[in-house]
Amino acid sequence: VSAGNWLGALTGYALGYAGNWQKITKFTGVKQEKVEKFRGHVIKYGPLLAFFTWLPGIGDPITVALGFFRTGFWSTAIIILLGKVARYIVFGLMVQGAINSNYFVF
Template sequence: MEDYIELGYWGLFLASFLAATVIPLSSEIVLSVLIANGFDFIFCLLVATLGNWLGGLSSYGLGWLANWKILERYFGIKQEKVFAIKKYINPWGSPLAFLCWLPLVGDVFAVALGFFRVSFPKVSLWMLLGKLIRYTLWGLFTLWGIRFF
């Protein structure tokens, strides 16, 4: 984590991007440390949101291009998990992308949305909205923590 923090905004972007893929990483720590160290609050939110959104879209792209041998071997995404999510995709469709920020299942949601060819523009918008709200709430929580502790 220290390496990401030392890189400032670029580190936040990279950590946020990677956290939205199947790589386990907590970009919230980087965001909180940068805010606590006086980095611009709004710019931190924008950088984190952009990085996480693009990372989520890369997972969507993995699903779109789905080669199961590669997905299972290198990314640990099982075909059964993606097909199990189909029952949520059918009734919800693109708004399911709003939840792509969730730990563990969010990455699988993004891959499944791509695999089932759910509308890219709609998925992009819902995903962006979910990730923006996530980082805004986390950032506000960080500011609140700094002020009261």
């Protein structure tokens, strides 16, 4: 896992943490009631969401949401790190399996 990858996710968390209701309502048009409903899901599934922040396309919005709804910083940071480590392990094993099965013929 690169430190930059993890720190990038934590930057998204910090940006979310710095957010406020007025900015969200002004720039997105989403009402506070709808965001508050979403908050329940983020708080309930926060650790699971944090683990999947490595997913392309949805990982960054997840980290911003985790910060915005003030999930615990250290637990969130550690779970994000574990998710990113798991991604590299799985991808590494997939590549190793492809190489060992002669999938790549040179």
